[in-house]
Amino acid sequence: MEDNLNNAISPEEADPVLDAPVSLDDLEDDVTEEPGEADDDMMPDNEEDIVPEDMYTYDESDDEPVDDKDLYRDYTSELPRVRPSAPEQNVVSASSKSEDVHTAAENVQSSVKTSGMKAIAVYENTSDYQDTKQNVKINRIFVVNTVISMFTLCAVAAGIFTGYAYLKKLETNMGLNQHRISKLEDSANSASVPEKEEDEYVDAMSRIEEEELTEPAVPESEDYVNIEKGKLLLYDSYVGYSWVPIIAGVKPHSYIKENFHVDNDYRMEYVVDGEVSSYFGIDVSSYQGDIDWDAVRSDGVEFAILRIGVRGYGEEGNIKIDDKFFQNYDGARKAGLDIGVYFYSQAISVEEAVEEAKFVLEQLGDRKLEYPIVFDWEPVDASTSDSPPRTEDIMPGTLTLCAVAFCETIRDAGYEAMIYTNKKMAYIKYDMRKFADYPVWLALYNTDLTYYYDFDMWQYGFGKVDGIEGDVDLDIAMIR
Secondary structure: OHHHHHOOOOOOOOOOOOOOOOOHHHHHHHHHOOOOOOOHHHOOOOHHHOOHHHOEEEOOOOOOEEEHHHHHHHHHHHOOOOOOOHHHHHHHHHHHOOOOHHHHHHHHHHHHHHHHHHHHHHHHOOHHHHHHHHHHHHHHHHHHHHHHHHHHHHHHHHHHHHHHHHHHHHHHHHHHHHHHHHHHHHHHHOOOOOOOOOOOOOOHHHHOOHHHHOOOOOOOOOOOEEOOOOEEEEEEOOOEEEEEEOOOOOOEOOOOHHHEEEOOOOOEEEEEOOEEOEEEEEEEOHHHOOOOHHHHHHOOOOEEEEEEEEEOOOOOOOEEEOOOHHHHHHHHHHHOOEEEEEEEEOOOOHHHHHHHHHHHHHHHOOOOOOOOEEEEEOOOOHHHOOOOOOOOOOOHHHHHHHHHHHHHHHHHOOOOEEEEEEHHHHHHHOOHHHHOOOOEEEEOOOOOOOOOEOOOEEEEEEEOOOOOOOOEEEEEEEOO
8 A cells, every 4th residue: 555655646647627636534424414404213324225216306397206217327428537636546455456547437337426415305395395385285276276266256246237238227117117106197188188298198099080079989780881981881791880992993883772672572673663673583502412403493583593513612622413414404494494504613723723613614514504604712611621721811912813814714715704702802802904894793682782792693692492402592683
């Protein structure tokens, strides 16, 4: 050992940096220095008990544990090599015998690294570190609770504000209503109607003309006509009495009511200057069953209108012939009655009306008629049918065109055409101006004439006729 100590490096050969004297005692102090106070009980008795592979340190950059072996490799790769001084060389040589200076330095560095890791592990287990983590959690919970409380307070404030605004609105509306009530009460108590204002009280009766107020509650007859006002009185079982306008261009009838006479057998005739100016007749269908036409003729019947066919009012709308038409035609013709026919239509288009007229012409063939072929379109009561009638939505213009199409098809074949209508259909459904060229068959079950427009035949009611079981429709045809 003494020989090694005597072999010191001369000052000329020494490196001023690398050959700086190093104190092993100071080095030992640096290695064992702790970053903070730690309990001795927490430190292992031997440094050999600390295994670098089992140690982790907290890396604040990515919040993930870092393997101590990686830190160790990085540290040793970057650590500069230090040449020990002569005395230290001798000490190293004496203590480690065959180890060279670089190996000794690496051992020192390993000791420093191991001690540092031990200190970090001890720090992580200290109460200060645990308290810091706990405080961070508490602060986060406090922030969240504070935010929730602020939102709750805002919602409560908004509810209070909305409720206050609603109460103010109610108070304002109550004040306005009270003001209106006061004005109405003042107007009602006033002897005169106030001048025009926004919310004035209107005396409706003062707006009605005086003569309107003098009309009877119920007119003596339904033929009440106000020519000056251009309106007709119509009675309907649903709405009662109502006024409808007179259609300009439609000819009114010229009959005198007093000239219509009805005998004890409910037979009607029209008498002018003591002479009868009408014919008495009936209209029949398969509903009357088998008819004794000779008995009918002997009972004073002069003409008969026979149903030739019908279109169903169900969805299909099929056309079929009356079951008794041919039998009735032959019997009436043999008995010497004048004959006309009618078709019970449920047409909803011009094409269907033409189809019906062609069907009638086909069934007639070359049979002779003295009275017209009649277009008899009637509304169907939906309450009496199993399904809604196919004609319930037909418009007035469409129905009028259907009637015209039927009649023109009949006239083109050389027959006379006629329109069957009742009072309501003529007043509010048909456009009677289109029927100026066709005779009209009026259905009005009343011996008191209350119809305004012109007509050529009148179905006035039901009665008994010899040769027919049950009641039958009674008609009067006017002689022109």
